[in-house]
Amino acid sequence: MDIAILSVSLHVHSTRRLVEEAQKAGHYVELIDHTKCSVKLGEGNPKIFFGSEDVTHEFDAIIPRIGTKVTKHGAAIVKQFEINGVFSTARSAAISRARNKVATLQILAKNGLPIPETLFSINPNNIEDQLRLLGGPPVIIKLQEGTQGLGVILAETKKSARSIIDTFYKMDTSILIQKFIEEANGEDIRIIVIGKKVVASMKRTSDMDEFRSNIHRGGLGEAVKLTPREKFIALQATQLLGLGVAGVDLIRSASGPLILEVNASPGLKGVEAATGVNVAKRIIQYMERHVGRKS
Numbered sequence: 680m681d682i683a684i685l686s687v688s689l690h691v692h693s694t695r696r697l698v699e700e701a702q703k704a705g706h707y708v709e710l711i712d713h714t715k716c717s718v719k720l721g722e723g724n725p726k727i728f729f730g731s732e733d734v735t736h737e738f739d740a741i742i743p744r745i746g747t748k749v750t751k752h753g754a755a756i757v758k759q760f761e762i763n764g765v766f767s768t769a770r771s772a773a774i775s776r777a778r779n780k781v782a783t784l785q786i787l788a789k790n791g792l793p794i795p796e797t798l799f800s801i802n803p804n805n806i807e808d809q810l811r812l813l814g815g816p817p818v819i820i821k822l823q824e825g826t827q828g829l830g831v832i833l834a835e836t837k838k839s840a841r842s843i844i845d846t847f848y849k850m851d852t853s854i855l856i857q858k859f860i861e862e863a864n865g866e867d868i869r870i871i872v873i874g875k876k877v878v879a880s881m882k883r884t885s886d887m888d889e890f891r892s893n894i895h896r897g898g899l900g901e902a903v904k905l906t907p908r909e910k911f912i913a914l915q916a917t918q919l920l921g922l923g924v925a926g927v928d929l930i931r932s933a934s935g936p937l938i939l940e941v942n943a944s945p946g947l948k949g950v951e952a953a954t955g956v957n958v959a960k961r962i963i964q965y966m967e968r969h970v971g972r973k974s
């Protein structure tokens with residue numbers, strides 16, 4: 680296969696791992712920075728350019744690793760590859776859905792999957808009522824489009840919750856408010872789904888004095904065995920969002936597992952190290968199955 684990895688950060692570990700495994704399997708692989716891509720529409724067939732190079736018909740498959748910045752442009756480039764018949768490990772609509780935590784939770788809730796009690800609003804005039812709807816503080820306040828634990832805040836008192844929420848509303852920043860799952864004890868579970876299979880899962884334990892368990896925030900990962908229900912909801916969530924490859928985050932609450940979010944380009948370093956699973960290789964094999972080519 681001829682594979683393009685769409686990523687702005689070409690030196691990150693996950694990208695390097697994907698390149699490594701693609702080459703090992705005998706594929707051609709190129710790194711494409713989607714911020715340097717343009718699409719030309721109208722007059723003839725749509726064309727995709729990388730800088731001034733026409734890459735419209737260069738690739739059989741793409742792996743989008745679209746970061747938080749330029750998601751919109753990245754999604755539009757992915758969409759154009761899709762329209763042109765190129766296989767993608769994540770469809771453009773799914774990337775946009777997964778990027779936004781509210782959009783994700785709306786889809787999951789509609790389909791009966793368990794999520795923490797969550798509220799979204801933009802009204803600065805009844806914050807007290809909003810807090811009451813969640814049973815009062817402590818609450819988690821989250822940027823709708825944050826990642827790596829940045830933009831996830833724990834507000835322990837009514838006073839701090841009120842001032843943080845008020846500030847965000849007045850800054851026109853999209854947030855959500857969520858019940859704090861205290862009994863999770865700073866732990867969560869990251870589940871890697873590829874196609875219709877769970878291929879790896881790890882428990883992440885947060886650093887001391889920290890409730891966020893993201894590896895980027897100092898969380899430590901170790902392999903964990905999932906319950907059948909946890910497996911089932913991770914697979915369902917991935918499928919509902921329409922992702923081929925996903926990192927599902929869930930938290931173990933007193934009332935069972937709750938899904939926090941679904942990541943469209945999950946990091947590979949932490950999970951490969953914790954579980955010993957060659958996730959990059961599994962992604963390449965998944966692409967081979969879909970494109971119908973072994974090399």
Ligand SMILES: Nc1ncnc2c1ncn2[C@@H]1O[C@H](COP(=O)(O)OP(=O)(O)O)[C@@H](O)[C@H]1O
Nearest residue numbers: 819825826827828829858859860867891892939
């Ligand atoms: N409602 C919650 N209750 C307790 N801990 C939470 C809650 N939401 C998030 N966390 C903690 O914060 C981390 C980051 O939250 P998450 O929603 O996954 O956002 P991000 O996209 O930044 O990873 C989670 O992995 C979890 O450890």
Ligand SMILES: [Mg+2]
Nearest residue numbers: 827828928940
């Ligand atoms: Mg997360």
